[in-house]
Amino acid sequence: MKKITLIAGARPNFMKIAPIIHAIKEAQVNGKSISYRLVHTGQHYDKKMSGDFFEQLNLPDPDVNLNAGGGSQAEQTASIMIGFEKELTDNPADLVIVVGDVTSTMACAIVAQKLHTKVAHVEGGIRSYDWSMPEEINRLVTDAITDYFFTTSEIANENLMRSGVASDKIFFVGNTMIDTLLKQRPRFTKPEIWDQLQLKEKEYLVMTLHRPANVDQESQIKALLDEIIEHTEDAQLIFPVHPRTARILEKLDVQHPRLHMVEPLAYLEFNYLVERSLAVITDSGGITEETTVMGIPCMTLRDNTERPETIMEGTNELIGTDTKGIAPAMKRLFNGEWKKGSIPKLWDGHTAVRIIDKILDFEEI
Known part of the structure; x- marks a missing residue:
């Protein structure tokens, strides 16, 4: 045994x-x-x-x-x-x-x-x-x-x-994370906020931020949010807030009619949103793998990644932690010019x- x-x-x-x-x-x-x-x-x-x-x-x-x-x-x-x-x-x-x-x-x-x-x-x-x-x-x-x-x-x-x-x-x-994604995909569950916010497929972006380089400094996270809001046209921004990030945001007064800061979502609800989104903005590693498999454009607000296959083969791009990378990326997204990507081997x-x-x-x- x-x-x-x-x-x-x-x-x-x-x-x-x-x-x-x-x-x-x-x-x-x-x-x-x-x-x-x-x-x-x-x-x-x-x-x-x-x-x-x-x-x-x-x-x-x-x-x-x-x-x-x-x-x-x-x-x-x-x-x-x-x-x-x-x-x-x-x-x-x-x-x-x-x-x-x-x-x-x-x-x-x-x-x-x-x-x-x-x-x-x-x-x-x-x-x-x-x-x-x-x-x-x-x-x-x-x-x-x-x-x-x-x-x-x-x-x-x-x-x-x-x-x-x-x-x-x-x-x-x-x-193995993709094993879970593919097994659970038929069970993705509509979260309550879908109807509450009257969301429509491909008319919103999902955001997640939790890395210290992005959220520990109030000026940095505020600058990122301001830039994202400015360059996302009429799209709704759905931001499930990580507990770490919530503590920082409590001190700031970032508000906009299109920005919806919500509680963290469970796995099936979160991926329901991702699968139907226009794109994802994140600093997570795992989410870049999931978006690659689901074919969803992904913008990573980091200067490096431990998952280069999501860039070389998938739908992910490194935008960086400098806000100047956001506007050109959004322009390509809204012009329909984002790369299609493919699913990595195995x-x-x-x-x-x-x-x-x-x-x-x-x-x-």
């Missing part, structure tokens, strides 16, 4: 872990000797950022919740490590699977290796090369101590090999099955 411990802590993790759980259950039904234990670190601990995802993605209740949310990054890392050390000591595993690039990913990988447990990193090898991003530090540390790498692109493979990872430890399998909805098939073949665990 191969005992797997799965780590989930923050909103993006749940989308990536759900198909892996479903693939394990399918393997069990087919008589495979594999079991799993789901550890929720509690990094995201409110209902919209965590609870709704378990319900909507048909995730089982976690076997344990470490309740490690809140505090500074150092405090959160320490709390996760303390909690997970006890959890893994009490419930040993043959393999710990971490996903993505959040604090939980790095913290649990460190604990697992110190307890002599092998680590697999789903979404290993992606790089922004921007060390000012906490996520980049998490990626570098995690990949430095990972045993098996499950990658989303050939670019990630190349990043790993350049850093000295042996090719036989790298498995190009695709993107982003086909079967990634998690490929991951579990590989793990079942591992002789050393």
Whole structure:
């Protein structure tokens, strides 16, 4: 029996872990000797950022919740490590699977290796090369101590090999977040704000902003919003506000009839909006992958990305954090000149099955 411990802590993790759980259950039904234990670190601990995802993605209740949310990054890392050390000591595993690039990913990988447990990193090898991003530090540390790498692109493979990872430890399998997107797409749910705001397809843009470079300085986020409002013609702007961003916006008085700042939306409701939007403005990484698969124009307000395939192949473009990039991008959008894009290789909805098939073949665990 191969005992797997799965780590989930923050909103993006749940989308990536759900198909892996479903693939394990399918393997069990087919008589495979594999079991799993789901550890929720509690990094995201409110209902919209965590609870709704378990319900909507048909995730089982976690076997344990470490309740490690809140505090500074150092405090959160320490709390996760303390909690997970006890959890893994009490419930040993043959393999710990971490996903993505959040604090939980790095913290649990460190604990697992110190307890002599092998680590697999789903979404290993992606790089922004921007060390000012906490996520980049998490990626570098995690990949430095990972045993098996499950990658989303050939670019990630190349990043790993350049850093000295042996090719036989790298498995190009695709993107588990796209597994979730494709499975859940028929279930996308109209949010209440659709009727409240009388939204119409392709007549609004969806916005998400949460990165420190965009939201920590009041002058920066105000300048971005002002520029976006000025250059989006008659389109409605739907802005589900991240809790981090909400704290900043409370101090500002940015108001406009077309700007609608709403509570964070659950997965099915948010993607209902994205799928029907004219475009998305974001500083998220994962959303650029989802828009690429759905064929929705995406403008990323960052100076770099760890997901270059969404630009090289998909519908995403880097606009930058300087407001001067917004006007020309909007002009191309409203002139109907945005690129069409294509879907990257192996982003086909079967990634998690490929991951579990590989793990079942591992002789050393």
